[in-house]
Amino acid sequence: MENRGIFQAIQQQRKQQWSPNTIPYTKLSDQEILIVGTGQIGQKLAQALTFFGVSPIGINTSGHEVAGFDKTFALSDLHACAKTADCVINILPLTEETTHLYDAAFFAQMKPSASFYNVGRGPSVDTTALAKALEKKQLAFAALDVFEEEPLPENDPLWLIENLLITPHISGHTPHFQKAFMAIFLTNLQQFLAKQELEKNEINLDKGY
Incomplete structure (x- = not known):
């Protein structure tokens, strides 16, 4: 939806506007997609992305090679990889090492045109730091399915951030x-x-x- 400008199309529909030239379009195959967590879910995602011509890059604890990934790096290389990534997708489990792994210093490394997705564990992300980074346009877009506090309180400022998609911990749902x-x-x-x-x-x- 982000790459095809669907969010902008929804906004235009609400305003009854027809402005095709203002809706962006980006090909996934032109993007560098970084999957942080190369376990079973990460491997399935990498496999699915190859259908769109993507050569995913993976990050795991040691940087060991994993089938389906064009390259793999160690977790210690996360910030360096974030500098060139167009999409960063977190699928890591929650440990002491991954708690607030994505903090202000991490988001400062991202490209202003990049996007961040968390379908791993909520406390891996310092959501206050992410909110500030989105507001300052340090990155273009984020989608969160998990949060430090769940349910997300009705008065949480995250609800009001325009370039943030919130889903209520449903990414793992399956028939x-x-x-x-x-x-x-x-x-x-x-x-x-x-x-x-x-x-x-x-x-x-x-x-x-």
Whole structure:
């Protein structure tokens, strides 16, 4: 919607305006898309983006290579990568290291034309810093599905920021979730009873994800 100017089209519709020349259009294949978090969700996203001709760049803890990503960098390179990225998408789990990872110093590195998306964990983003960065046009657009406080209070200033899209923690919603969940659970249960192991989605308690 951001790349095709749909938000501007909605505003024009409300005003009954026909102004095609004022609606921007950007090709995804011309953009550098940085996916922070190269786990299962990040890999699925990278795979989907290749359909649009995108060569996604990934960031993970160590910078190890991951299938589906054109390049991968370590988390310590986040600020350097943000300087050239057109889209930054956070899918990281929440740990001590990732809490307020996206702060004022990070947003100061972004291009004024860039956008930021958080579908990971709310506390990864210092939302006060993001709000200030959006208001100062340090970046062009942001979309948040998760927040430091949920539900987002009715009087929160985030609601009033024009270049911010807010969704109520729904990015992970999928049809038939219970059926899919039970399939994973039953597979893991059988594996655990037989070998005391989990076949899918095992968490490393030391890492926190």
